[in-house]
Amino acid sequence: MRSETAQLIKLEDYKETPYVIENVSLVFKLQPEATEVISTLTLFRREGTETGAPLELDGDDLTLVSVAIDGAALAEEAYEASPEKLVVQTPPADTFKLEVVTRVNPTTNTKLEGLYLSQGIYCTQCEAEGFRRITYYYDRPDVLSVFTTRIEADKVTNPILLGNGNPQDAGDIEGTDRHFAVWHDPHPKPAYLFALVAGDLACTSEKYTTASGKPVDLNIYVEKGNEDRTDWSMDSLIRSMRWDEKVFGREYDLEVFNIVAVSAFNMGAMENKGLNIFNDKYILADSDTATDMDYEGIETVVAHEYFHNWTGNRITCREWFQLCLKEGLTVFRDQEFSSDERSRPVKRIADVIRLKSRQFPEDQGPLSHPVRPTEYKEINNFYTATVYDKGAELVRMIKTILGADGFRKGMDLYFERHDGDASTIEDFLKCFEDANQQDLSHFSLWYHQSGTPFVKANGSYDEAAKTYTLDLEQNTAATPGQDEKKPFFIPIRFGLVGPNGDDLAYTSVEGAHVDGDLLHLTEDKQTVVFHGIGSKPVPSLLREFSAPVKLESTLSREDQIFLMRHDIDPFNRWQATQTLMTELLIELTNGEEPAGKDAFIEALGHMAEDKNLDHAFRGFGLMLPSEQAIALEIGKDVDTDAIGDARDAFSKEIGKALYDTFKRIYDAMEMPATFSPDALSAGKRALKLRCLSYLGAAQTEESAVLTKAHFDNADNMTDRMGALTVLVIWQLAGAQDALKAFEARHKDTALAMDKWLSIAARAPSEDAIAAIRTLTEHPAFSWDNPNRIYALIGGFLGGNTRGFHAADGSGYDYLAEITLQLDKTNPQVASRMAKSFGTWKNMNAERRVKAEAALKRILAADQQLSTDVKEIVELCLD
Ligand code: PHE
Numbered sequence: 001m002r003s004e005t006a007q008l009i010k011l012e013d014y015k016e017t018p019y020v021i022e023n024v025s026l027v028f029k030l031q032p033e034a035t036e037v038i039s040t041l042t043l044f045r046r047e048g049t050e051t052g053a054p055l056e057l058d059g060d061d062l063t064l065v066s067v068a069i070d071g072a073a074l075a076e077e078a079y080e081a082s083p084e085k086l087v088v089q090t091p092p093a094d095t096f097k098l099e100v101v102t103r104v105n106p107t108t109n110t111k112l113e114g115l116y117l118s119q120g121i122y123c124t125q126c127e128a129e130g131f132r133r134i135t136y137y138y139d140r141p142d143v144l145s146v147f148t149t150r151i152e153a154d155k156v157t158n159p160i161l162l163g164n165g166n167p168q169d170a171g172d173i174e175g176t177d178r179h180f181a182v183w184h185d186p187h188p189k190p191a192y193l194f195a196l197v198a199g200d201l202a203c204t205s206e207k208y209t210t211a212s213g214k215p216v217d218l219n220i221y222v223e224k225g226n227e228d229r230t231d232w233s234m235d236s237l238i239r240s241m242r243w244d245e246k247v248f249g250r251e252y253d254l255e256v257f258n259i260v261a262v263s264a265f266n267m268g269a270m271e272n273k274g275l276n277i278f279n280d281k282y283i284l285a286d287s288d289t290a291t292d293m294d295y296e297g298i299e300t301v302v303a304h305e306y307f308h309n310w311t312g313n314r315i316t317c318r319e320w321f322q323l324c325l326k327e328g329l330t331v332f333r334d335q336e337f338s339s340d341e342r343s344r345p346v347k348r349i350a351d352v353i354r355l356k357s358r359q360f361p362e363d364q365g366p367l368s369h370p371v372r373p374t375e376y377k378e379i380n381n382f383y384t385a386t387v388y389d390k391g392a393e394l395v396r397m398i399k400t401i402l403g404a405d406g407f408r409k410g411m412d413l414y415f416e417r418h419d420g421d422a423s424t425i426e427d428f429l430k431c432f433e434d435a436n437q438q439d440l441s442h443f444s445l446w447y448h449q450s451g452t453p454f455v456k457a458n459g460s461y462d463e464a465a466k467t468y469t470l471d472l473e474q475n476t477a478a479t480p481g482q483d484e485k486k487p488f489f490i491p492i493r494f495g496l497v498g499p500n501g502d503d504l505a506y507t508s509v510e511g512a513h514v515d516g517d518l519l520h521l522t523e524d525k526q527t528v529v530f531h532g533i534g535s536k537p538v539p540s541l542l543r544e545f546s547a548p549v550k551l552e553s554t555l556s557r558e559d560q561i562f563l564m565r566h567d568i569d570p571f572n573r574w575q576a577t578q579t580l581m582t583e584l585l586i587e588l589t590n591g592e593e594p595a596g597k598d599a600f601i602e603a604l605g606h607m608a609e610d611k612n613l614d615h616a617f618r619g620f621g622l623m624l625p626s627e628q629a630i631a632l633e634i635g636k637d638v639d640t641d642a643i644g645d646a647r648d649a650f651s652k653e654i655g656k657a658l659y660d661t662f663k664r665i666y667d668a669m670e671m672p673a674t675f676s677p678d679a680l681s682a683g684k685r686a687l688k689l690r691c692l693s694y695l696g697a698a699q700t701e702e703s704a705v706l707t708k709a710h711f712d713n714a715d716n717m718t719d720r721m722g723a724l725t726v727l728v729i730w731q732l733a734g735a736q737d738a739l740k741a742f743e744a745r746h747k748d749t750a751l752a753m754d755k756w757l758s759i760a761a762r763a764p765s766e767d768a769i770a771a772i773r774t775l776t777e778h779p780a781f782s783w784d785n786p787n788r789i790y791a792l793i794g795g796f797l798g799g800n801t802r803g804f805h806a807a808d809g810s811g812y813d814y815l816a817e818i819t820l821q822l823d824k825t826n827p828q829v830a831s832r833m834a835k836s837f838g839t840w841k842n843m844n845a846e847r848r849v850k851a852e853a854a855l856k857r858i859l860a861a862d863q864q865l866s867t868d869v870k871e872i873v874e875l876c877l878d
């Protein structure tokens with residue numbers, strides 16, 4: 001939305017609508033440039049609304065054709081219409097039918113919200129406030145209604161017509177070359193879950209029978225020519241449906257479940273009732289064009305959207321402040337699904353890496369907000385890592401605190417009590433309290449108080465008394481709008497690791513609620529004493545990453561190396577490795593020579609070859625923290641060049657020191673004869689490529705040849721892309737040839753070329769911006785498609801730290817320029833890019849001056865900014 005006076009929306013202002021919409025009947029006469037939408041709403045006055053109170057419906061960029069009530073056109077003075085609003089001053093009765101005709105232009109809809117065309121396919125995107133770009137409506141999640149949709153379109157160009165719910169009718173429109181389809185959705189839903197699709201699509205189908213024996217038709221629709229790339233998404237869908245029956249007791253509730261993949265889509269995918277619409281990146285896969293990470297992403301997103309059917313659709317949100325009610329919970333569910341389908345510890349590590357790289361920076365900068373915010377200007381800006389990923393961590397903590405059975409009881413009660421409701425976080429938490437007779441009021445602070453808590457732990461052993469004392473402290477820095485912080489309820493899973501690697505038992509404990517291996521840290525400071533500890537332990541804290549906090553441990557490097565080798569919790573073995581790497585990298589960044597570096601490298605070599613560990617786990621263990629992660633850890637006066645230099649040098653040093661180890665692992669890895677995306681094979685590829693990247697970092701002649709051969713011989717995208725990345729990042733001989741070969745092979749596959757763009761965007765360069773500008777001219781790039789922008793521009797902002805944070809400010813200037821440019825066509829994408837400014841305050845003075853100037857230039861530009869971009873820039877400058 002564009003407006004000069006973006007108003008602050010506040011949770012405390014929530015009010016029910018004066019009228020209730022019982023029924024919605026929509027007719028779409030699809031035409032590329034002038035689609036007519038006839039909406040018939042059955043409305044009644046809500047109890048408590050005074051008779052004749054005005055009916056005010058939302059619109060956005062709408063052209064009104066006509067408006068009538070109960071069959072009679074409204075006189076001009078009886079209503080007020082603008083592109084943003086339709087107000088009927090005095091509705092004539094308590095119950096009435098409002099018939100509104102609007103006209104919209106799908107062709108010029110570059111925002112990709114509302115009804116638009118993607119590659120000749122009509123599709124809609126209504127979350128959060130896109131339905132108002134189709135017709136006037138109470139476009140808010142607490143207005144639930146039963147929808148019937150009739151779609152009319154040209155038969156030849158749009159043979160497939162899809163809507164929400166079940167198909168009801170279809171046929172030709174006599175005397176024309178058009179046809180129609182009618183879809184009816186019996187489940188009342190908010191408008192943000194509305195969808196329609198029309199186009200010439202290919203389809204793959206399967207039959208599914210629910211646990212109680214109901215048949216469901218599963219269909220995946222894609223652009224023609226892509227139908228042989230849907231096997232994995234269909235497989236993922238079927239596994240998701242089974243899993244939700246088994247683990248949460250949730251069955252599907254319509255006769256059909258349709259998925260459509262489109263190439264122009266702002267987000268990942270959308271859970272419209274019975275008609276999920278996907279960014280094609282999360283549907284299409286084959287071994288030649290998709291990486292193992294893509295396969296995993298597809299599995300996750302397909303599951304996520306499917307799981308929304310219960311957590312989001314059957315039970316939706318009262319208003320958008322409750323977004324985490326559906327998103328945090330559904331992310332938790334998709335994470336659990338993937339953990340069950342794959343390796344749980346490996347999945348946990350991947351999720352924590354994601355949280356720390358996306359949510360922690362958000363929560364430690366100007367864009368920090370609570371998981372359940374209380375105000376916003378533009379809701380599109382709040383589809384954040386905090387709402388999604390931290391939101392999922394909060395659900396996970398509830399499960400940790402209540403245990404698996406208590407958690408399931410709470411979920412069962414939630415489904416039972418709130419099915420059909422537009423709910424709140426309070427409703428949700430109440431179910432866990434009621435089902436378990438537990439008070440979660442202290443815990444609920446996690447939803448309202450923003451910021452990442454820092455937890456400090458200091459232990460000491462008293463040999464004579466056989467006690468181990470743990471001094472724990474928590475502290476959360478001020479965040480925008482929240483200066484004073486109360487202590488959180490932090491569940492800490494832990495073990496006291498004895499000299500032989502086993503956890504030591506304690507006889508009694510004082511100073512905190514401790515239950516088995518779970519400790520509740522509830523105060524600012526707590527001293528916890530464990531009795532009956534026979535020998536000096538090494539504490540392993542925050543096992544499984546039991547709370548989204550930053551743990552500052554005072555363990556010595558020897559103790560960290562000990563945990564890295566011996567902790568029974570695989571997550572903390574990985575964490576110990578990361579903690580050590582981060583400490584060493586910071587010292588290297590500061591120009592120091594870290595103590596214990598050689599011992600660490602040696603331990604890393606042991607871990608790499610430890611046959612008792614998962615391949616994927618070992619791959620993760622070898623991964624150095626990213627430059628951004630190191631920058632966040634340093635926290636202030638960051639010099640990204642110094643970080644980049646230190647990280648490159650350390651990679652090289654590890655590569656050289658463990659060259660033979662990596663070569664041995666690389667050579668010995670047995671790979672299956674034909675490609676399979678399963679977790680074991682994927683883990684082997686990941687470990688092998690991780691070894692290759694260290695060999696590449698060593699920059700020997702042999703490693704260049706090996707990497708080029710790996711690229712040339714690759715029979716799948718994971719290996720091809722992995723090797724290409726190593727060649728380009730370490731500027732090995734053959735890099736340019738490989739880039740050309742990749743391009744020649746994949747030039748016609750946009751999703752594959754996205755990978756090429758993102759690797760090219762990360763290439764070390766004297767003039768990174770010039771390189772990016774050149775890439776924007778490449779035929780594979782387009783400013784009109786979000787995926788291309790995320791690949792190239794997103795790849796640069798997120799993957800080329802030196803380039804984006806260049807000391808001369810060229811990266812910041814460029815981001816300001818493209819934010820302004822993109823804001824003219826697609827504000828959502830523009831604001832997502834602009835969020836990369838979110839860490840500017842952590843930079844050193846030289847860079848801060850440049851970033852601030854760039855941000856101010858956006859505000860001062862001679863163009864009307866969207867609320868999306870304006871809000872982000874203002875928050876960054878605040
Ligand atoms: N609700 C979608 C999801 O999480 C995300 C989305 C938001 C998609 C807004 C489009 C627009 O699954």
Ligand code: ZN
Nearest residue numbers: 304308327330
């Ligand atoms: Zn979601």
